[in-house]
Amino acid sequence: xxxxxxxxxxxxxxxxxxxxxxxxxxxxxxxxxxxxxxxxxxxxxxxxxxxxxxxxxxxxxxxxxxxxxxxxxxxxxxxxxxxxxxxxxxxxxxxxxxxxxxxxxxxxxxxxxxxxxxxxxxxxxxxxxxxxxxxxxxxxxxxxxxxxxxxxxxxxxxxxxxxxxxxxxxxxxxxxxxxxxxxxxxxxxxxxxxxxxxxxxxxxxxxxxxxxxxxxxxxxxxxxxxxxxxxxxxxxxxxxxxxxxxxxxxxxxxxxxxxxxxxxxxxxxxxxxxxxxxxxxxxxxxxxxxxxxxxxxxxxxxxxxxxxxxxxxxxxxxxxxxxxxxxxxxxxxxxxxxxxxxxxxxxxxxxxxxxxxxxxxxxxxxxxxxxxxxxxxx
Numbered sequence: 109x110x111x112x113x114x115x116x117x118x119x120x121x122x123x124x125x126x127x128x129x130x131x132x133x134x135x136x137x138x139x140x141x142x143x144x145x146x147x148x149x150x151x152x153x154x155x156x157x158x159x160x161x162x163x164x165x166x167x168x169x170x171x172x173x174x175x176x177x178x179x180x181x182x183x184x185x186x187x188x189x190x191x192x193x194x195x196x197x198x199x200x201x202x203x204x205x206x207x208x209x210x211x212x213x214x215x216x217x218x219x220x221x222x223x224x225x226x227x228x229x230x231x232x233x234x235x236x237x238x239x240x241x242x243x244x245x246x247x248x249x250x251x252x253x254x255x256x257x258x259x260x261x262x263x264x265x266x267x268x269x270x271x272x273x274x275x276x277x278x279x280x281x282x283x284x285x286x287x288x289x290x291x292x293x294x295x296x297x298x299x300x301x302x303x304x305x306x307x308x309x310x311x312x313x314x315x316x317x318x319x320x321x322x323x324x325x326x327x328x329x330x331x332x333x334x335x336x337x338x339x340x341x342x343x344x345x346x347x348x349x350x351x352x353x354x355x356x357x358x359x360x361x362x363x364x365x366x367x368x369x370x371x372x373x374x375x376x377x378x379x380x381x382x383x384x385x386x387x388x389x390x391x392x393x394x395x396x397x398x399x400x401x402x403x404x405x406x407x408x409x410x411x412x413x414x415x416x417x418x419x420x421x422x423x424x425x426x427x428x429x430x431x432x433x434x435x436x437x438x439x440x441x442x443x444x445x446x447x448x449x450x451x452x453x454x455x456x457x458x459x460x461x462x463x464x465x466x467x468x469x470x471x472x473x474x475x476x477x478x479x480x481x482x483x484x485x486x
Contacts, residue, residue, distance in 0.1 A: 113442070114247060115435050116167035116196030116413040117156070119175045121427075122148045123417075130420035137424055145175050146187045151428070153191040159432050161439070161483060167196025167242070167411050172229040174201050181236040188240040195240040195249045196411040197336075197364055200229045203256030203303060210257030211281075212274035212308055214266055219273060222257070226281045234288045247410060250364040251285065252336045253278065254297035259304020267308075274308055275318060279326050282333070290329075293363040293410070295336035300345040302385055312342065312352040316359050334361030338415065339399075340388070343370040346381035353399050357406040365403070366415035367396070367438050387417040389434025392441060392476045394469040400438070401445035412438055436483045437476075444476035 122143060125134040137143065143151070149168060157166060168188060170176040176184055176198070188194060202210040202222050209215070210222040233249055241248055258274060260267060278296075285292055296315040299307055309315050315335045322328040335356050342349040356362040371388040372380030373395055379386045390396060414434045418427035448468065456465040 112163055112165055114165050114411045116169050116411045117152055118169040118415050119145050119148055121416055135424050145184050149187045149191050155428050156432055167194045169197040169413055171199055171201035174204055181232050185237050185240040194242040195237050197250040197252055198233055199252040200225045206257045209270055211277040212258045212270040223277055227284050230285050230288055248291050250293040250295050252295045252297050255299050255307050255309045256303050258308040261305040279322050293332045295334050295363040297336035297338050299341045312355055334363040336364040338366040340368050340370045343380055350395055350398050353402045362408055366413045368416045389416045389430050390437040392437050394473055396441040397444045397472050400442045436480050440476040440480035443479050444472045448472050
């Protein structure tokens with residue numbers, strides 16, 4: 109396969125363990141004092157990149173300001189360049205600092221601090237991290253705003269005010285970015301829960317509606333604005349992430365993807381609706397083959413991010429292996445989507461022969477697994 113494929117790996121995947129009810133130090137060599145953000149890049153270069161097909165280009169995803177900041181940004185950018193990797197995505201780590209709504213907060217001081225964090229993220233991307241952008245506008249970094257801070261747990265009239273705060277401050281952040289160059293892709297990452305009982309922007313449709321309202325009310329340019337497609341977040345509340353994809357494509361709002369999964373829909377791993385965010389890697393299943401086909405036909409060729417966590421019992425070797433498996437699993441689904449006889453599939457569905465159509469999708473899954481096996485075995 110000669111066409112390039114772009115995958116990004118997250119800094120936050122490389123942690124010692126979650127603590128609480130599971131070990132906090134199962135991967136001791138990944139402690140922050142031993143493995144910083146540049147160390148992760150070196151690890152990816154040495155242990156992950158050599159096990160991937162040559163046509164795969166790797167990117168890196170970071171939180172500001174705990175994983176990248178003004179002190180280490182230049183070094184990170186230089187190591188990325190030296191490692192033939194690129195900045196794929198950056199997000200303000202607002203959830204680390206703000207527990208009362210962030211950009212949406214009813215506390216003016218918190219809102220101001222969250223605004224400052226967002227603008228600082230923009231400054232860093234256009235500043236010292238600029239040398240690590242992929243040299244193609246279609247693959248410039250994403251600035252992702254995720255709603256870990258945009259939550260509440262009381263049913264009051266103030267929810268409306270929080271929503272208006274969010275809209276206004278997101279608009280101001282977009283204007284700030286436009287003044288810097290309007291080159292970043294700005295995506296909202298919906299999430300139905302965590303870290304609050306209830307969230308603003310819980311679904312893909314919620315994110316699309318917010319962007320549309322800002323276009324109407326504030327005359328905000330729709331260019332490069334959209335959704336960070338996070339498969340697992342839709343799965344957490346039983347939504348259809350295949351149909352999510354249709355909505356994103358139909359509104360021209362697919363700017364970034366996190367292709368991890370809750371796992372439940374392959375009939376093997378447990379998880380799914382009503383569970384917490386498990387963050388498994390990409391699964392080989394019919395849904396992902398369908399999504400791969402949809403985004404390919406829509407012309408999406410941006411980053412596929414692997415926003416995943418090692419299992420609580422994984423050592424470093426197993427955790428690295430899961431990332432490799434996730435990337436290769438997506439590539440296998442992509443190849444299966446290309447091989448699928450779409451004309452025949454549609455013909456069967458038009459004739460209501462859904463059992464035969466199901467057979468075709470099952471065969472596609474089998475083919476994807478065979479592709480994965482060949483790539484994984486080298």
